[in-house]
Amino acid sequence: MRIGVITFPGSLDDVDAARAVRLAGGEPVSLWHGEHDLEDVDAVVLPGGFSYGDYLRAGAIAARSPLMADVVAAASTGLPVLGICNGFQVLCEAGLLPGALTRNSHLHFRNRDQGLRVERADSAWTSSFSAGQEIVVPVKNGEGRYVAADADLDRLEGEGRVVVRYTGGNPNGSSRDIAGVMSADGRVVGLMPHPEHAVEDLTGPSTDGLGFFTSVLTSLVGSR
């Protein structure tokens, strides 16, 4: 299974994301934002970082890059897409996910190991978990506060599109402790925490993050 990892100017975690794909058993494929070529990958990861230095709004300029037009088109026909941190910001700015990510309510950059509860274990990126499972994955963000209009939040909750929620304290003031949401078809997922930093005992607080990457490989096998 070929999993594309897009590098934007200012991406930081593309190498870690590719490593996580490899450890999960997939073949990572490096993609460049300025091309119009998804290279026939089976799924795409938008990594964390500070694309374009967070100028204008975090993820705003990357969301208008050439390759993102291809990602938006492919997502409409079911391409699994995972956006992590800055990648989540890009997905919201590109209109693939609802809501927006804004300055943390306490104004501090927050970097810590974070408890999470997997609310949905039936998205393309969370099928390796069980619903309600508690995991630990690092968070590191300054603009990670998930916001949307109350009516939109109610609709998201009603449709069961909150994929992951913070436990043991909300690191950034996100509405309703939301750490990740998904598209209506469950193929596009955005996460503020960084599963790619929790894939090996040596460097992570757990190996819980690996589940997001094994999930998509399983989903792809099932859909073929």
Added chain:
Amino acid sequence: MPVVVVDVVLKPEISDPQGQAVLGALGRLGHPGVRSVRQGKHFVLEVDGTPDAAELREIAETLLANPVIEDVELHLPTD
């Protein structure tokens, strides 16, 4: 060259922690009369020819502002 100004502010229902931090500083500096601060962005665009209001509105609403969280005000040249 015509100049178009675009002001972007967070919607009233979106909390603005940066504005609140500025408000806190004003209180410490002896300005208790300032009741609230909302921080925004101010864009100045120089454009060729007569500004096309529809095109500039599109620019403002699709790139300069994120309509999910921000309101936008477009100021076209009046002369």
